[in-house]
Amino acid sequence: MTRLTIARAALLCGAALCGSSSAMADEAAPKLGPNATPLPAETDYLRQSPAPDYWAFSAFVKPQFTTSACSIASVTAAVNGLRGLPAHAEDTVLTQPALLEQLGDATWAGLSAEGGDGVTFDQLAEFTGKTLTALEMTDYQVETFKPATADDATLAQLRAILAANEETAEDVLLLYFNQGVITGDWDGPHVSLIGAYNAAEDRVLILEVDQEWYIPYWTQVPVLLEAMLKPTSAEHGVLEGETGGFVHVKRGG
Numbered sequence: 001m002t003r004l005t006i007a008r009a010a011l012l013c014g015a016a017l018c019g020s021s022s023a024m025a026d027e028a029a030p031k032l033g034p035n036a037t038p039l040p041a042e043t044d045y046l047r048q049s050p051a052p053d054y055w056a057f058s059a060f061v062k063p064q065f066t067t068s069a070c071s072i073a074s075v076t077a078a079v080n081g082l083r084g085l086p087a088h089a090e091d092t093v094l095t096q097p098a099l100l101e102q103l104g105d106a107t108w109a110g111l112s113a114e115g116g117d118g119v120t121f122d123q124l125a126e127f128t129g130k131t132l133t134a135l136e137m138t139d140y141q142v143e144t145f146k147p148a149t150a151d152d153a154t155l156a157q158l159r160a161i162l163a164a165n166e167e168t169a170e171d172v173l174l175l176y177f178n179q180g181v182i183t184g185d186w187d188g189p190h191v192s193l194i195g196a197y198n199a200a201e202d203r204v205l206i207l208e209v210d211q212e213w214y215i216p217y218w219t220q221v222p223v224l225l226e227a228m229l230k231p232t233s234a235e236h237g238v239l240e241g242e243t244g245g246f247v248h249v250k251r252g253g
Contacts, residue, residue, distance in 0.1 A: 033184015036217040039205065045198040046205075054196045054205065056169035057081035061193060063211035065096045068116035070191040071124050072096045072108065073209035075131050077193055078172045078249055082140065094135075103127075103134050117238050121146060121176045124191060125247045128174065132249070141252040146245035147228055158225055161246065162197035162204060170251055175206065176244035181227035182206070182219045189232045189242055 032038060046054055060080035064073035076096045086093065100109050108127045111119050119127065121144075129142045145161055147154045165173050173194040180187035195207040195216060202221045208214045219227075228244040236242075 030184070032214075032217060033182075035184060035219050035223045036182050037203075037219070039216040039218070042203075042218050045201070045203075046196065049196075049198075051166075051196045052169035053081075053166065053172065053194065054207075056084075057172060057193055058195055058207055058216070060093070061195075061207045061209060061216075062096070064209045066112060066114040066116070068114065068118050069096060069112040070209050071119045071127065072100060072112045074174050074191045074193055075099070075124075075128050077207070077209065078128075078174060079131060079135060079137065081169070081172060082137070082249065083135075099131065099134075103130055105130060118189065118236075119191070120239060120242055121244055121247075124174065124176055128247050128249060139251055140249055143248040143250060144245060145248065146243070147225060150222075150225055150229055155222060155225060159199070159202070159221060161248070162194070162221070163199055165194065165248075166197040166199070172249050174247040174249070175224075175228075176242075176247065177224070177227040178230040178232070178244065179210070179227070181230055182217070182223060183214065185213070187233065188236055189239055189244065194246075 045051065057077060061077040062073060064070045073096055076094055076099050080094050092098070100112065105127065108119070108123075111117055111123070125142055125144050132138075132140050132142065145157075147158065161173070165171060174191060175194055176189065176191050178187065179185075179190035190210065192209050193207040195205040197204050198218075203218045204221055204224050205216055205218050207216050230243070232239045232242040234240045
């Protein structure tokens with residue numbers, strides 16, 4: 001193991017959730033594996049299509065403020081994108097620490113602190129709902145999609161959700177997934193936002209909050225499903241066995 005890999009592995013020991021990290025890979029390994037294409041290498045869809053989610057949310061996606069804070073980073077970006085830029089000069093853009101302070105939720109704060117365990121899928125849905133309540137976003141609600149199998153019916157359902165989400169920026173998909181399935185690097189659970197869906201190419205853009213190591217990247221929808229379904233390994237402690245899916249924030253009714 002190289003010195004760089006040792007350092008990154010040590011970092012992981014204190015951050016069960018949220019990439020921020022590498023598997024025990026050689027120092028010369030490529031930044032991304034074959035299942036991920038970085039955004040600068042594939043921009044045609046965003047230039048030729050409305051891509052409302054990308055333009056609404058990408059500006060608000062900021063680096064997770066600790067190695068365990070991918071959930072709070074993603075939720076903060078989601079609500080900022082839904083609400084838009086504040087209207088007045090004296091109004092600040094909501095930050096991750098400010099959202100945690102406003103919620104006053106000690107559990108989420110602890111899970112997102114440096115060295116925290118990170119959240120389960122159910123906790124991500126719970127904390128997202130609490131955020132909507134705290135911010136008085138009463139016209140929004142939380143729904144979840146948690147696939148159990150990698151069959152054609154599930155893929156069809158996944159594509160239908162992505163296609164509907166791509167039509168408007170009035171809703172947002174938070175993605176809970178095994179990051180390493182897509183990046184080819186760290187093997188662990190993570191949260192980020194869906195930024196776009198190119199149905200013609202069957203590719204989805206992930207607006208990555210783990211920006212110490214990555215930038216946004218595209219992946220194929222079957223790979224996305226695989227990343228949702230891969231259980232968290234025992235090395236991640238209390239998150240062992242967790243699988244992923246979508247936490248969908250949408251208008252109620």
